[in-house]
Amino acid sequence: MEQNSLNSIDRKILECLQEDAGLPVADIAERVGLSKTPCWRRIRHLEESGVLRRRVALLDRDKLNLGVTVFVGVKTSKHDVKWLEEFAKVVVNFPEVMEFYRMSGDVDYMLRVVVPDIAAYDAFYQRLIQRIDLTDVSSSFAMEEIKYTTALPLAYAG
Amino acid sequence: MEQNSLNSIDRKILECLQEDAGLPVADIAERVGLSKTPCWRRIRHLEESGVLRRRVALLDRDKLNLGVTVFVGVKTSKHDVKWLEEFAKVVVNFPEVMEFYRMSGDVDYMLRVVVPDIAAYDAFYQRLIQRIDLTDVSSSFAMEEIKYTTALPLAYAG
DNA sequence: GAATTCAAGGAATTTTGTTCCATTTTTTCA
DNA sequence: TGAAAAAATGGAACAAAATTCCTTGAATTC
Numbered sequence: 001m002e003q004n005s006l007n008s009i010d011r012k013i014l015e016c017l018q019e020d021a022g023l024p025v026a027d028i029a030e031r032v033g034l035s036k037t038p039c040w041r042r043i044r045h046l047e048e049s050g051v052l053r054r055r056v057a058l059l060d061r062d063k064l065n066l067g068v069t070v071f072v073g074v075k076t077s078k079h080d081v082k083w084l085e086e087f088a089k090v091v092v093n094f095p096e097v098m099e100f101y102r103m104s105g106d107v108d109y110m111l112r113v114v115v116p117d118i119a120a121y122d123a124f125y126q127r128l129i130q131r132i133d134l135t136d137v138s139s140s141f142a143m144e145e146i147k148y149t150t151a152l153p154l155a156y157a158g
Numbered sequence: 159m160e161q162n163s164l165n166s167i168d169r170k171i172l173e174c175l176q177e178d179a180g181l182p183v184a185d186i187a188e189r190v191g192l193s194k195t196p197c198w199r200r201i202r203h204l205e206e207s208g209v210l211r212r213r214v215a216l217l218d219r220d221k222l223n224l225g226v227t228v229f230v231g232v233k234t235s236k237h238d239v240k241w242l243e244e245f246a247k248v249v250v251n252f253p254e255v256m257e258f259y260r261m262s263g264d265v266d267y268m269l270r271v272v273v274p275d276i277a278a279y280d281a282f283y284q285r286l287i288q289r290i291d292l293t294d295v296s297s298s299f300a301m302e303e304i305k306y307t308t309a310l311p312l313a314y315a316g
Numbered sequence: 317g318a319a320t321t322c323a324a325g326g327a328a329t330t331t332t333g334t335t336c337c338a339t340t341t342t343t344t345c346a
Numbered sequence: 347t348g349a350a351a352a353a354a355t356g357g358a359a360c361a362a363a364a365t366t367c368c369t370t371g372a373a374t375t376c
Contacts, residue, residue, distance in 0.1 A: 006222075014215070014217060017214070017215035018214055018215050018217065019214065020212065020213065020214070021179055021180070021213040021214050021215040022179070022213045024331085024332060024333085025332075025333065025334095026332075026333095034354095034355075034356090035355070035356045035357075036332095036333085036334095036356085036357095037334085037335090037336095037355070037356060037357080038354060038355050038356075040333070040334070041354085041355095044334095049221070050218050050221055051217055051218050051221045051222065052215055052217060052218075053215075053216045053217060053218050054178065054215070054216050055178065055179040055180045055213060055214070055215050055216070056175070056176055056177065056178070056179050056213070056214060056216060056308050056309070057172070057175035057176050057179040057210055057211075057212070057213050058211045058212050058213070058214060058308055059172060059176065059209055059210060059211060059310050060208055060209050060210075060211050061310060063207070063208055063209045064164075064209065064310060064312065064314075064315040065314065065315060066310050066311065066314060066315070069259065071259075071261075071268065088304055091304070091305070092304065092305045095309070095311035095312075095313060096311045097305060098305075098306075098307050098308070098309075098310075099303075099305060099306050099307075100303075100304040100305035100306075101227065101229075101300040101301070101302065101303055101304060102300065102301045102302040102304060103229075103298055103299065103300055103301060104298065104299045104300075104301050105298045105299065106298060107298070109304075110229065110298075110300070114310060114311060115311075115314070116314050120314065140261055140262065140263045140264060140265070140268075141261065141262045141263065142259040142260065142261055142262075142268070143259070143260045143261060143262050144259065144260040145257075145258075145259055146246055146249070146250065146258040146259060146260060146267075147249070147250045147255060147256075147257060147258035148256075148257050148258075149256050149257075150214050150216055150256070150308055151214070151253070151256075152217050152219060152222060152224050152256075152272060153224065153253035153254045153256075153272060153273075154222065154253075155253060156222075156223065156224060156273070156274050156278065157222040157223060157224070182362085182363060182364085183363075183364065183365095184363075184364095192324075192325090193324070193325045193326075194325085194326095194363095194364085194365095195324070195325060195326080195365090195366090196323060196324050196325070198364070198365070199323085199324090202365095317376105318375105318376095319374100319375080319376085320373100320374080320375070320376095321372105321373085321374070321375085322371105322372080322373070322374085323370105323371085323372075323373085324369100324370080324371075324372085325368105325369090325370080325371095326367105326368095326369090326370100327366105327367085327368090327369105328365105328366080328367075328368100329364100329365080329366070329367085330363100330364080330365070330366085331362105331363080331364065331365080332361100332362080332363070332364075333360100333361080333362065333363075334359105334360080334361070334362085335358105335359080335360070335361085336357105336358085336359075336360090337356105337357095337358090337359100338355105338356095338357090338358105339354105339355080339356080339357100340353105340354085340355070340356095341352105341353080341354070341355080342351100342352080342353070342354080343350100343351080343352070343353080344349105344350080344351070344352080345348100345349095345350085345351095346347105346348095346349090346350095
């Protein structure tokens, strides 16, 4: 029994839901060539197994006056666990920080920060370095968002 | 009449939906202190005005074997419009590219790429440079995703 | 302060989600 | 190979949610 691996129907279902999580089950069922009951059960199974994590609303950045995206690179010499945990905790709690990664290579951490304007970014920056001691921080501003998607590339998914 | 600006109820509604787009209107209504009809109308209005763009399903990267995130910086000397459009078109069409920005400063473009493993990233990279002539490309690998959210910081929103 | 516009809420209706059960298909294993 | 078991399917019944309708209350205008 294939407990985990997705077959082509499950993949199609996920593709649909990545595009539009509000699609009625009946519509999805039709697209994937099933009737609604088995389709519904597959969706529930995908939820239970955790493949389908959640459904969220995506808002318009510009309409909400949040047009500025900044990528922040952080280099640090302090590599002790305690400092790291503190650092992570502080950063995670800023709602302006939408993504936060520990990196290999040039920078140690990378943040994607969203704010209304440069002034707000500066304010954010001040609040950040006030809470944690950061020496080497570099900020790169995005001039244009050419693509932003939450849809994972399922072509690979096995 | 305040055609655009959100009042505190609209913001609460958006906060709810950014967290869980599947929440029944009745539940949201209760949380924001309205009955379902006016709450439903506000949601529809937010949709119609485009503030609420869409509802999507978020999947589990690891469970789908897509654990590798790479940030790709591209520098280019070719700044003519034609090349740029071609470049953008090619990049956008790669499903592995989840984010794509034109940047100020050090690099001209930045991509966030999601793939199963390093080998798949290399394959992606080969396909990319095969399609467009890129000279200066740098790849940084994320070791750990500490935070990833699609929820915009609405504290600012006016 | 009356008229008008706008937002709200309860109830009815429609749509969609969910369960139930019988049937078909697939898999297992003798 | 073929019967038994397991798993998946689909239609119908049921439950829950979304959507509409209509009336009432509040705010704004002139």
